[in-house]
Amino acid sequence: MxxxxxxxxxxxxxxxxxxxxxxxxxxxxxxxxxxxxxxxxxxxxxxxxxxxxxxxxxxxxxxxxxxxxxxxxxxxxxxxxxxxxxxxxxxxxxxxxxxxxxxxxxxxxxxxxxxxxxxxxxxxxxxxxxxxxxxxxxxxxxxxxxxxxxxxxxxxxxxGVSVDLALPTLVPVLFAELGITGALAERMRAALDHKDTAMVADAGEATPLLRALIAAAGPADRAIAALKALALPPAAAQERDRLSRVVDLVRADLPGLALTVDPVENRGFEYHTGVGFTLFAxxxxxxxxxxxxxxxxxxxxxxxxxxxxxxxxxxxxxxKAKARVLVPPGTPRATAQAIRDRGFVTVAGLEPDSASTAEAKRLGCGHLLGADGIVEIH
Amino acid sequence: MxxxxxxxxxxxxxxxxxxxxxxxxxxxxxxxxxxxxxxxxxxxxxxxxxxxxxxxxxxxxxxxxxxxxxxxxxxxxxxxxxxxxxxxxxxxxxxxxxxxxxxxxxxxxxxxxxxxxxxxxxxxxxxxxxxxxxxxxxxxxxxxxxxxxxxxxxxxxxxGVSVDLALPTLVPVLFAELGITGALAERMRAALDHKDTAMVADAGEATPLLRALIAAAGPADRAIAALKALALPPAAAQERDRLSRVVDLVRADLPGLALTVDPVENRGFEYHTGVGFTLFAxxxxxxxxxxxxxxxxxxxxxxxxxxxxxxxxxxxxxxKAKARVLVPPGTPRATAQAIRDRGFVTVAGLEPDSASTAEAKRLGCGHLLGADGIVEIH
Missing domain, CATH: 3.30.930.10 (Bira Bifunctional Protein; Domain 2)
Known part of the structure; x- marks a missing residue:
């Protein structure tokens, strides 16, 4: 094809x-x-x-x-x-x-x-x-x-299954608590979307916090530690604590899973109201x-x-595909069923002369049912 | 609902x-x-x-x-x-x-x-x-x-699986051989569709044959015997012999299957070019x-x-649905997996106080994982 x-x-x-x-x-x-x-x-x-x-x-x-x-x-x-x-x-x-x-x-x-x-x-x-x-x-x-x-x-x-965690509710809550609204909020949302540490300079007093949020992205344990080190206002802190709790629970169940956290990721999570994630391999x-x-x-x-x-x-x-056995026409149904029960796929010959080695090969069958049982074809 | x-x-x-x-x-x-x-x-x-x-x-x-x-x-x-x-x-x-x-x-x-x-x-x-x-x-x-x-x-x-066999090519071939064409063919096709033995009187010399075809419908063995007793012209006979051969082959594989034959059935088989069938229970x-x-x-x-x-x-x-076991929050994943491996469905309690008999009942779980293992709830 x-x-x-x-x-x-x-x-x-x-x-x-x-x-x-x-x-x-x-x-x-x-x-x-x-x-x-x-x-x-x-x-x-x-x-x-x-x-x-x-x-x-x-x-x-x-x-x-x-x-x-x-x-x-x-x-x-x-x-x-x-x-x-x-x-x-x-x-x-x-x-x-x-x-x-x-x-x-x-x-x-x-x-x-x-x-x-x-x-x-x-x-x-x-x-x-x-x-x-x-x-x-x-x-x-x-x-x-x-x-x-x-x-x-x-x-x-x-x-190599890995999971990227996001917390799309964190930034809106933080912006509200910090009084970042209107056009500035839109510009800062775009800056965070692009991980643009220069552009967040416009956020005034909030700039160091936004830079720290961008920098926190990475492997979950490091990211959670970095987020815990930040002085977040109460509602934002609550969001972070919830994420931290989810990470702890996931770690307990799947200690080997590769987990990353991006606290400013938002795209694709617009309809989410809490922790979101993406699965990769x-x-x-x-x-x-x-x-x-x-x-x-x-x-x-x-x-x-x-x-x-x-x-x-x-x-x-x-x-791996199951082995296929060409079965001559007229083979009793019970005989063919016994072959299927052994894990083979049976392919029934339809014409009187169809049970030959050449025909088996042509039909992609590696085996043929002969008078003495199943023969492997070389 | x-x-x-x-x-x-x-x-x-x-x-x-x-x-x-x-x-x-x-x-x-x-x-x-x-x-x-x-x-x-x-x-x-x-x-x-x-x-x-x-x-x-x-x-x-x-x-x-x-x-x-x-x-x-x-x-x-x-x-x-x-x-x-x-x-x-x-x-x-x-x-x-x-x-x-x-x-x-x-x-x-x-x-x-x-x-x-x-x-x-x-x-x-x-x-x-x-x-x-x-x-x-x-x-x-x-x-x-x-x-x-x-x-x-x-x-x-x-x-009670049963199969109704049809041979939608038989009547057209027969009509052609008997010179039944045009408006008469349409009327006779309709008569056969309705098993109308009176209406086939218009078919002249072919009337007894059409009546016999209508009468032949029924359990396969009887129907095939009735068809074999008919003096069919060569092409129609070939169709009948093919149907008979198919019935023989099906009988050999599934002797217990209820099989009927309706040699004049056509509806729903318009696009078929040979033996057709319908499965019932x-x-x-x-x-x-x-x-x-x-x-x-x-x-x-x-x-x-x-x-x-x-x-x-x-x-x-x-x-029958699998038995459901309510598993307390914090149960090690391997413990719950061992329960699933025994064929149970596990339902994880999410809140600290969620592993009670009442909660299990509320969630449709017939079993609860307690300190001493799985307990059936009465």
Whole structure:
């Protein structure tokens, strides 16, 4: 298969997964969901398409410009093709499952579609698999989501899993406490986004603090120590203490996990209301997933994480394929079943003369069922 | 959850699958795909959306009126949301995998969307899981597809699986040989569709034969015997002999399978070029799947079958849920893992006082991890 053929047949950013990738993706999703289920996360499955206003409500508004729309001929209302499953799961939690006890643990896996890809993620369709923990404001909830999503990657065998922690609520709280508002706040937000230590000189008395926040970014233990050394006003200090607590809890569960903290990181976390994080793997440029705290249905404390299955797959090597045995036509079903039960894949010959070594080779079978049993073909 | 709530939140014919149904559906799809894979069927995964003209090519044309369209902003061409995965798999087989050895065995599973539901199938989104066997014209190929799809339902535990066989090519061939053409052919086709033995009186000399064909419908052994007793012209006889051969091969593999034959059935098989079939289960009105012979890419002999996962699920009882254990906060990760390894689901308490019997009950946990190990709650 060439890229040219791919381009000619399908719209840009869409692709066919071929053997063995399609089966591998399914097995990876299944593994992740099994991991989540063992921790009490129960699966939900929202539809691919729903009314635009419920799909783009709350945090879903961020995906508005990425969302394909179609008219519903039944209701004459506009529907959207989901570009993100998270708002759908929040909708389910706060409506259909509003009466279920809290904290509510839900998981999901499915495909999403986007009108346009980005430079970092040119795909317009990809799989998401994730978890949501709804109804708890506890740091233990933040830690559980981070640990489970990172651990699910480790269990799959993703090499060099690392997590970048962010605290998108810290800077707004700090600015409010320091009286940094209006145009100055916007300029300082941009300066922090670009880690521009020169530009923060305009912040007056707050300049040393903002420089220290930029400098604090790095490995979690050092970053937390640096943040603890700062004289933060009360609300900002509370944010920092919460982050520190989450890091402690994660460390206790996954002591080997590479953790970094960037206290001024904000981009991509605009809808988050507390600790957020991004999952990476060694040698993979793209994010493998992200998560963080938000308000489900606009008011209920929640935290969750989503894995991007295309990036996860790119971080994994393909497993060895099962051995294939060509089985002559007329082989009793029980005989072939016994071979499958031994872990082989059977490929049935359909024509009377089809059980030959040459035919097995042609069909990619390394084995042939002969009169004396299974013969390996060299 | 009430039906009312369902209607209020989502467009008609679309729904949320909630716990435990969503997880159960995923496990059933996984089981079916594992069964197919063991027989050499390799999974492909086409995108949810592709160019209208490739989606609606050939057999896909049948789904044209069911297909949602959106404009692709990249290419300015129209795209369709798949209403059926079969044409996509045929496209993959005859383009990207054109150079792969034949017969080519492919499997697939995914969601499809339809503009409108039907009376029998009001859902506008449902899961398909299926197999395609491409590049063989052999009756053994027809039998393999039928056996595998029926057997996959049996392995899942679907009670009373039965298969209705059709031979949509028989009547056209017979009409051509008997010189039944034009308006008479249309009227006789309608008469056969309605099993109207009075109306076939207009067929002149062919009337007894058409009546005998209608009367032959029933359990496969009796139907095949009745067909063999008929003096059919050569091409029609060849069709009948092929059907008989397929029945023999299916009987040899699955002697217990309930098989019926309706030699004049045509509806729903318009795009088929040979033996077709429908899968049913005891007490379930809807079809669980269907399959049959067709031409992939307009010229390559192929046969395949699709299961409709919503109907398959309705035929199965839900498995027993795993026992849930509430685990106090601060429980070492290895301790909780050991509990999961014993087959329990663990639910972590998030607040310091959360590991009580009352809390376990509130969270639907039948067990609690105490100082002396796991305690069952009564």
């Amino acid at each position: 060439t890229d040219y053929a791919n381009r000619a047949l399908l719209p840009g950013g869409l692709r066919d997964l071929l053997p063995p990738d399609a089966a591998f993706e399914a097995s990876v999703v299944s593994g992740v969901m099994t991991h989540f289920a063992a921790h009490g996360y129960e699966r939900v499955k929202p539809p691919l398409i729903e009314f635009e206003e419920s799909l783009l409500d709350g945090a879903g508004a961020a995906t508005s410009s990425h969302t394909f729309r179609v008219m519903d001929p039944l209701s004459q209302r506009m529907m959207g093709l989901r570009a993100d499953m998270t708002p759908q799961v929040a909708r389910i939690a706060t409506t259909r499952l509003a009466q279920e006890p809290r904290p509510l643990r839900l998981s999901y896996a499915g495909q999403v579609l986007r009108v346009k890809g980005t430079q970092l993620r040119p795909e317009r369709q990809f799989g998401q698999a994730g978890i949501e923990l709804i109804g708890s404001d506890s740091p233990a909830a933040d830690a559980e989501i981070l640990v489970l999503s990172a651990e699910s990657l480790m269990v799959l065998g993703v090499p 060694r040698n993979i440029g793209a994010e493998l997933g992200r998560g963080g705290r938000y308000l489900a249905g606009g008011s209920e404390p929640a935290t969750g994480a989503t894995l991007f299955m295309d990036s996860v797959l790119s971080a994994l090597s393909r497993p | 009430t039906d009312y709530a369902n209607r209020a939140l989502l467009p008609g014919g679309l729904r949320d699958l909630l716990p435990p149904d969503a997880a159960f559906e995923a496990s059933v799809v996984s089981g079916v795909m594992t069964h197919f894979a063991a027989h050499g069927y390799e999974r492909v995964k086409p995108p949810l959306i592709e160019f209208e003209e490739s989606l609606l090519d050939g057999a896909g044309a049948a789904t044209s009126s069911h297909t949602f369209r959106v404009m692709d902003p990249l290419s300015q061409r129209m795209m369709g949301l798949r209403a059926d995965m079969t044409p996509q798999v045929a496209r993959i087989a005859t383009t990207r995998l054109a150079q792969e050895p034949r017969p080519l065995r492919l499997s697939y599973a995914g969601q499809v969307l339809r503009v409108k539901g039907t009376q029998l199938r009001p859902e506008r989104q449902f899961g398909q899981a299926g197999i395609e066997l491409i590049g063989s014209d052999s009756p053994a190929a027809d039998a393999e597809i039928l056996v595998l799809s029926a057997e996959s339902l049996m392995v899942l535990g679907v009670p 005891r007490n379930i009105g809807a079809e669980l799947g269907r399959g049959g012979r067709y031409l992939a890419g307009g010229s390559e002999p192929a046969t395949g079958a699709t299961l409709f996962m919503d109907s398959v699920l309705s035929a199965l009882s839900r498995p």
